[in-house]
Amino acid sequence: MKQIDSNTLFFGNFVDADLKFADLHDYLNDIDKFIRRKKKYKEKKLGRGVLQEIALEMFSESFSSILFDSVLISVWVFMEAEFKGYCGAMQRAMGVSLNYSDLRGSTIERFKNYTSKVLKLDLTLRDKNWEDLKAINEIRNSLVHIDGIVGNKELVNNFIKRHKLTGLLYEDKISMDKNILIIVITLCRLFIERIYCVALEKFPGQYGSKS
Numbered sequence: 001m002k003q004i005d006s007n008t009l010f011f012g013n014f015v016d017a018d019l020k021f022a023d024l025h026d027y028l029n030d031i032d033k034f035i036r037r038k039k040k041y042k043e044k045k046l047g048r049g050v051l052q053e054i055a056l057e058m059f060s061e062s063f064s065s066i067l068f069d070s071v072l073i074s075v076w077v078f079m080e081a082e083f084k085g086y087c088g089a090m091q092r093a094m095g096v097s098l099n100y101s102d103l104r105g106s107t108i109e110r111f112k113n114y115t116s117k118v119l120k121l122d123l124t125l126r127d128k129n130w131e132d133l134k135a136i137n138e139i140r141n142s143l144v145h146i147d148g149i150v151g152n153k154e155l156v157n158n159f160i161k162r163h164k165l166t167g168l169l170y171e172d173k174i175s176m177d178k179n180i181l182i183i184v185i186t187l188c189r190l191f192i193e194r195i196y197c198v199a200l201e202k203f204p205g206q207y208g209s210k211s
Contacts, residue, residue, distance in 0.1 A: 006093040007205025014196035021189045031067045032178045068176035069143045076140040083111040132187050135159035148174040
């Protein structure tokens, strides 16, 4: 079997990642439409009054939040897979012996150290780009492990200020909605786009970073 050249490989991986982000965006839209339909159904079925208000509040606090939370968790699972896949592909392309999994620390720390110190890549990312990822990971961890209660409030509050996400925290608890998730998906998408641009610059060929 003919071995695929590195330029074509990284371009293909980039296209695949971009399509998956589009799928995540579509998934978010489908969830939002479903929630809106369910709310309209409950409003019509229950009629006006205290019972309707209680039912809609319970729906928003439980079922809606679970569905929106699942989108953020899915985004971060995908990001972790991309970090591992990118480093593995770079390791093989550059003939590096040290594995990504050999490094210690969080997923973000390992990716940052592996690309900068092992692969010697300059991803030209600003501190705020890394801080955004750390905040998204912190939000994911709070949703999965501690019922949405934020541990590192300073990290998340800075993230909120940077992107004007005023509704993200409610009494120290994460509160997701469609608009917040669109921003999260966009930030992750731009990050992945940047690292693949670096890969295509590292291995020039048929496909360039502007393709």
